[in-house]
Amino acid sequence: MTLTVAIIGSGPSGMYLADRLAKKLPDSQIDVIDRLPTPFGLVRAGVAPDHQGTKKVINQYEKLFSQPGIRFLGNVEVDRDVTIAELKQFYDAVVIATGAQVDRKLGIEGEDLKGVYGSAAFVGWYNGHPDYRDLTPVHHHIRSAVVIGNGNVSIDISRVLVKEPGEMEESDLCEHARAAIHNAEVETVYLAGRRGPIEASFTPPELRELGKLESAIPVIENTALPDDLPDWVDTSVPEGRVRSKNLEIFKSFQELDASSAQKKIHLLFQASPAAILGNDQGEVRAVRFERTEIDGNGKATGTGEFFEVPADLVVTAIGYRSRALAGVSFDDKRGGYPNEDGLIEENVYVVGWGKRGPSGTIPTNRADSFQVADRLIADLGDGQSKGGPEALNRLLVERGVRVTTAKDWQLIDQLEVNRATGPAPREKLTRVQDMLDSLD
Numbered sequence: 304m305t306l307t308v309a310i311i312g313s314g315p316s317g318m319y320l321a322d323r324l325a326k327k328l329p330d331s332q333i334d335v336i337d338r339l340p341t342p343f344g345l346v347r348a349g350v351a352p353d354h355q356g357t358k359k360v361i362n363q364y365e366k367l368f369s370q371p372g373i374r375f376l377g378n379v380e381v382d383r384d385v386t387i388a389e390l391k392q393f394y395d396a397v398v399i400a401t402g403a404q405v406d407r408k409l410g411i412e413g414e415d416l417k418g419v420y421g422s423a424a425f426v427g428w429y430n431g432h433p434d435y436r437d438l439t440p441v442h443h444h445i446r447s448a449v450v451i452g453n454g455n456v457s458i459d460i461s462r463v464l465v466k467e468p469g470e471m472e473e474s475d476l477c478e479h480a481r482a483a484i485h486n487a488e489v490e491t492v493y494l495a496g497r498r499g500p501i502e503a504s505f506t507p508p509e510l511r512e513l514g515k516l517e518s519a520i521p522v523i524e525n526t527a528l529p530d531d532l533p534d535w536v537d538t539s540v541p542e543g544r545v546r547s548k549n550l551e552i553f554k555s556f557q558e559l560d561a562s563s564a565q566k567k568i569h570l571l572f573q574a575s576p577a578a579i580l581g582n583d584q585g586e587v588r589a590v591r592f593e594r595t596e597i598d599g600n601g602k603a604t605g606t607g608e609f610f611e612v613p614a615d616l617v618v619t620a621i622g623y624r625s626r627a628l629a630g631v632s633f634d635d636k637r638g639g640y641p642n643e644d645g646l647i648e649e650n651v652y653v654v655g656w657g658k659r660g661p662s663g664t665i666p667t668n669r670a671d672s673f674q675v676a677d678r679l680i681a682d683l684g685d686g687q688s689k690g691g692p693e694a695l696n697r698l699l700v701e702r703g704v705r706v707t708t709a710k711d712w713q714l715i716d717q718l719e720v721n722r723a724t725g726p727a728p729r730e731k732l733t734r735v736q737d738m739l740d741s742l743d
């Protein structure tokens with residue numbers, strides 16, 4: 304049995320799907336399409352620049368592109384260069400693996416002030432995503448930043464804001480962001496969660512890192528740490544054990560000496576953002592929070608008591624939505640694709656954050672994409688073997704699209720590695736035109 308499959312998106316969920324399909328049906332033709340000239344989605348542009356170990360997974364993905372049945376087609380944007388309807392004509396199956404790249408909104412006053420960014424934009428900026436290259440979120444006068452949300456993304460952002468240049472030397476933090484962050488004088492980060500420390504979505508290795516920074520110390524605000532876990536936490540399941548470990552780590556933070564710390568990360572719990580406040584120039588100056596109470600099930604309710612913290616920069620890290628693609632149903636409320644175990648409609652599937660919502664790490668996507676790949680194979684039975692790749696090639700040539708290939712990526716990759724200085728692993732190209740020009 305062979306199939307022709309178009310996968311839209313070359314991040315982890317798309318690459319794991321390609322991997323599984325290729326292993327199970329080695330004669331299949333799999334085209335991995337990406338709107339950027341460079342592959343690997345969130346591993347390149349989402350994973351923190353100082354988490355190089357996590358980025359090593361790219362080596363596995365790259366090997367897939369050396370297999371004969373798997374192609375990379377970069378710089379091809381669905382809805383700009385080709386539609387899902389066209390892909391459906393060309394391929395036996397189309398799989399949406401575009402992730403969730405749009406910031407969720409808080410829906411409070413002041414969210415549009417200058418100096419307020421969503422985490423997709425902010426992380427995209429420091430990671431050199433071309434969409435966010437021209438943002439200027441960090442100025443030299445920034446002293447106090449507020450990061451809203453208690454997930455791992457909020458930890459990444461807080462950490463990157465306070466790390467010393469030396470601590471980022473071995474990272475691939477892009478030069479424009481490196482200069483801006485290190486010229487800024489961020490002394491204080493408020494990392495704010497609307498619920499308490501037990502309810503936070505942090506995972507222990509990431510949380511632990513906050514206690515190991517050169518000049519910044521985490522300080523727990525606003526709440527007393529409980530001696531024990533509440534009844535609703537079940538430590539016989541992994542999630543409960545994570546909460547238990549987090550509590551131990553929070554307790555260890557209280558033993559750190561913050562008195563001489565140059566920088567502080569205030570872990571502000573039970574603080575629900577009520578409004579973002581600006582000055583006469585429309586720039587952010589503070590965030591007003593409502594204190595919350597946590598009930599016996601970990602749910603937060605407002606107490607009617609408000610307080611403000613100063614903010615020269617606000618980053619909301621409260622989750623993401625997927626972007627709707629034309630011609631397939633989309634759940635606008637949830638911000639994802641309605642699906643039944645990955646199936647959206649006949650021959651159209653979804654994997655990753657577009658399927659499950661914006662949660663889970665790279666290994667979560669692996670297991671999930673494998674399941675969808677197996678389902679796709681079972682559903683399609685004997686492939687109808689539409690003429691996929693050739694038909695798409697013709698259409699893209701007709702439309703004058705400059706498609707980048709896996710070989711092109713190797714060239715860009717090498718160029719980026721060569722541009723790096725000191726122990727940095729690479730200096731990314733951050734503009735699409737520069738990437739394309741580098742190939743001429």
Ligand code: NAP
Pocket residue numbers: 409451452453454455456457459496497498502503504505506509575576620621622623661662663664
């Ligand atoms: P997340 O883990 O879902 O955290 C989102 C946070 O936003 C939660 O604390 C949530 O609070 C809060 N929030 C949502 N709406 C809010 C509102 N209206 N007001 C205030 N707070 C609000 O999401 P994430 O940090 O974006 O991470 C996404 C996924 O990527 C996660 O699975 C994460 O573990 C993973 N990730 C992993 C790593 C790593 O392994 N190093 C790094 C980055 C991301 P409630 O709990 O109260 O809803």
